[in-house]
Amino acid sequence: FYSGSQELENQVVGAIQEALDYLGFSHQELILSGLSMGAFGSLYYAADLEPYAVIVGKPFTNLGDTTAALKLKRPGEFETSADMLRNVGGGSDQEAIDRWNARFWDKFGKKEFAKTDFAIAYMEQDDYDGLAIQRLIPHLANTQATLYAKGYEGRHNDNSRSINKWFMTQYHKLLEIGFERKF
Structure with missing residues (x-):
């Protein structure tokens, strides 16, 4: 999740800024992208970097809730997230869960993303973070961001082929839209 200490x-x-500088790119030529855990990092750091675009599939935003629900919804899977909850959230009680959820929303929720396009593919019955899309779409709809979203039937790891195909299509579309005049 690329989350940890300050x-x-x-x-x-x-590191991202250093790479942009080396390449002679601005933040408006940056595309942050990721699937699942990588989607969290892409969305989270969009608040710092204000990129041209964010392309994600199967996003996570409420990591505290996700970790708390694993025992019932996905037993035996991704148990290292409990360690992350303790390290990043500061414990394993409800306050730590809420703190870890708030860590994302306190950062992401303050941005208007005036020049950022968001392309988000999600699973309609996501059993990892079922609230991610329910919070992302209404939040982004109230900002200046441009939003492209596509839902697919199923749980988090169902139909990855369709999510991946849509994900790559968004790269092509956003590169065409944003860079056709530059090159």
């Missing part, structure tokens, strides 16, 4: 998170942003 020092780690500053290093992630610094």
